[in-house]
Amino acid sequence: MNTIVSPFLRRGPNARDMMTGMLACLTVATVHFGLRYDAQFPARYALYLVLASLIDIFYVLLKDGRLALPRASTLVTAALLVLSVPARIPWWQIVAGLLVAILFGKRVVDPGALRVNPMLLGRLFMMLVFADSIQTWLAPGAEIDALSSATPLGLQASEGVAYSPLKIWMGDIHGDWEGIYAILPGAPGEVLPLLTLLCGLVLYMLGILDWRSGVMYIAGFALTCVALDMPLGIHLAAGATIFTAVYIVTDPRSMPGSKFGRLAAGVLAGALNAGIRKHGFYPEGVVLAVLFVNLLGPTLDRIAFQGRAYLLRRRAKARSQDSVCVCGMP
Amino acid sequence: MDAGINRCRVAPIVQTGAAVAEGEIVAQGESLAMHASVSGVVERADAEQIVIRRGLAPSTVSALKETSCPQNAADLARIAREMGLVGMGGGMFPASVKLGTGWQIHTLVVNAVECEPGIQIDEALILHDTDTVRSGIDCVTAALAIKRRVLVVKRTAANHIGSFAASCAADVLTMPNRYPAGAEKLIVARLDGRMPPAGLLPVQCGYLVLSVASLWAIGRWQLYREPSILRPLSLVTPSRPTRNLLVPIGTALSHILNTYGIGYNPEAHLLVTGGLMMGARATPKTPILKGTNAIFVQPILRRLIRPEEPCLLCGACFDVCPLNLHPIGMVERIKSGRRSPALATQLDECFLCGACSAVCPAEIPLVQYFRDAKRGLRA
Structure with missing residues (x-):
């Protein structure tokens, strides 16, 4: 009772509302993927969320010796991870990724000064250890046959052939290319960029997401694409570009908090991502680009803090010099 | 009646058992005097409180007997000291200090923004006691030879307060409806085109910012020779429309709550004086101070009692x-x-x-x- 201190008003969402909003949007994406491409996926998604909760509960039980509800942010991390890897990846590989993301990314790294996106940490682990299966986009229900398969972005990377960006925006990804590659949707989270963008808009309106890093990510990405002479249309639509702008670079804990920091980190992540797509081994490059920017986060925040104080001091100095003649003691 | 006097650094000058009349000086400090807001007998007088039991006025009423208007800045500062004026917007900074700095003041800023949600006392004073507020503005303008007057209002109030500005030849500055638009610093920044640096008072930049309630109090002095013994305030409760009251300074909150039949349960309700943003928690025994511009009775929000969590860096x-x-x-x-x-x-x-x-x-x-x-x- 006596701990209530001013202000006595609260505005905007609290932490739990924020996580619930994110989870709701990610679940919408899951349902969409289930309806259009893989009817099994929503059930798998739900199962992985339960597994993630169990990992979280188990961790608290081991560490503090008590049973506690899993943190809502753990579920968001798990949902993001599941949505960013192939839908039919073996379940134990996902569990390994979840273990790394939740135990190392969230529980161990979280309280420290090192701020990295836990989901990306888990995915990085999967990329390194299960390099093969994380790049294999199997046709749902089908085994590998005469045809090889590729996502629109993979096709662009290997053959230099652009799939219609408009179709990708609408999530309409199927068919084959020259009878060699079956064209398949990518990770469940990235197959309908339009829906993702819409969800991002709603989350922004609800005060859950900040626009700065997402918008600047797209800007930095687009500019670098143009500068490096990459086809902009397909790169914006395909791969996880929009998914990253809405869900990954907006992750509050791992990105800088200050406005300047967010703008700078957004541009940097976008530029790096485009650069990795052009010259790197992975056709996508989100994980490496964003993780690198995460490491710069505290530094960017520090620069912003010092910079603001410097501007304030300079203003005070300028004012005290001319206020002598403007105001002046009578 | 009791009055929280310790915040203004004054010492009582009456003895326990003495009879006092309404408007009589009961405590004196360097920058202001405090007056009895009711007539009666002094029950307690120490460094913390002066308690007056309401009763008949003694025959020797020695209220202030000033006749002339303040002629210059020093005069105005003296009157502010004698009438016990403090910043009635909530700051409770002795007004005599602000008025007596000697800085050249070119603009009088009438602050009617009331950005704290729910408070509407300044608006009510302008609408219902227009002449008193205007005479306060005229008095300050004349005494300080001020060239420009600016009425600052929030956007929602701009329409119905705007005509008041025209009637006292003041410019209107409209501030957004967002808290804390009524902060002195932000208002001066808008008028001046740049933010005043930390530590520089608005008066040092030539702006005298006074709340409507302070000007109203000066107007009461000007019209009725009444020292600062009444406090206009908003009474905001969840179940009924907001009331705007005139309360003797020092009245206990319980008295007001009982008078208006407002149920207050310490377990379920939050009693707050001042605004919900910058105000303080109160108990029914808390007295009305000169800076108490509102009383809130609110249900306790669940978020208010939730423990602090680690930062999300949400920005x-x-x-x-x-x-x-x-x-x-x-x-x-x-x-x-x-x-x-x-x-x-x-x-x-x-x-x-x-x-x-x-x-x-x-x-x-x-x-x-x-x-x-x-x-x-x-x-």
Whole structure:
């Protein structure tokens, strides 16, 4: 009772509302993927969320010796991870990724000064250890046959052939290319960029997401694409570009908090991502680009803090010099 | 009646058992006097409280007997001291100090913004006691030979208060409806085109910012020779429309609550004096002070009693800070004890509006950290 201190008003969402909003949007994406491409996926998604909760509960039980509800942010991390890897990846590989993301990314790294996106940490682990299966986009229900398969972005990377960006925006990804590659949707989270963008808009309106890093990510990405002479249309639509702008670079804990920091980190992540797509081994490059920017986060925040104080001091100095003649003691 | 007098650094000059009349000086300080707001017998008079039991007025009424209008700044400062005027917007800074600085003042800023949600007393004073407020404005303008008057209102009130500005030949400055638009610093920044640096008072830039309630009190002096013994305030309760009252200073809150039949349950309700943003928690025994511009009876929100969680770095505090400071950056540095010139500069700038605390999704009491740190820096 006596701990209530001013202000006595609260505005905007609290932490739990924020996580619930994110989870709701990610679940919408899951349902969409289930309806259009893989009817099994929503059930798998739900199962992985339960597994993630169990990992979280188990961790608290081991560490503090008590049973506690899993943190809502753990579920968001798990949902993001599941949505960013192939839908039919073996379940134990996902569990390994979840273990790394939740135990190392969230529980161990979280309280420290090192701020990295836990989901990306888990995915990085999967990329390194299960390099093969994380790049294999199997046709749902089908085994590998005469045809090889590729996502629109993979096709662009290997053959230099652009799939219609408009179709990708609408999530309409199927068919084959020259009878060699079956064209398949990518990770469940990235197959309908339009829906993702819409969800991002709603989350922004609800005060859950900040626009700065997402918008600047797209800007930095687009500019670098143009500068490096990459086809902009397909790169914006395909791969996880929009998914990253809405869900990954907006992750509050791992990105800088200050406005300047967010703008700078957004541009940097976008530029790096485009650069990795052009010259790197992975056709996508989100994980490496964003993780690198995460490491710069505290530094960017520090620069912003010092910079603001410097501007304030300079203003005070300028004012005290001319206020002598403007105001002046009578 | 009891009056919280310790905050204005005054000492009682009446003895226990003495009979006092309404308007009689009962305590005197360097920058202001305090007056009995009711007639009666003094029951207690010490450094903390003067308690007056209401009764008949004694025959020797020695209320203030000033006849002339204030002629110059020194005169106005003296009258402010004698009538016991403090900043009635809530700051309770003795007005005589502000008026007696000797700085050349070119603009009188009438602050009617009331950005704290729910408070509407300044608006009510302008609408219902127009002449008193106007005579207060005229009195200050004449005494200080002020060239320009500006009425500052919030956007929602601009339409129906605007005509008042025309009637006293004042310019209108409309501020957004967003808290803390009524802060002196932000108003002066809008008028001046640039933010005054920390530590520089608005009067030092030539702007005298007075709240409507303060000008109303000066008007009461001008028209009725009444010292500052009445407090206009808004009574805001969840179940009924807001009431605007005129209350003798020192009245206990319980008295007001009983008079208006407002149920107050300490378990379920929050009793707050001042605004919900910058005000303080009160008990039914709390007296009305000269700066109490509102009383709130609110149900206790669940979010208010939730414990502090680790920061999410969501950036909400950066977005709402009216001065573009780095609230969570400051808290991190305060918590870890990393003092730096940059931290000191930002802390100096902060005027503790509390907007960051109100939006924090992790319920971190940022403004309390700043308040404590500011005290620490000063000591």
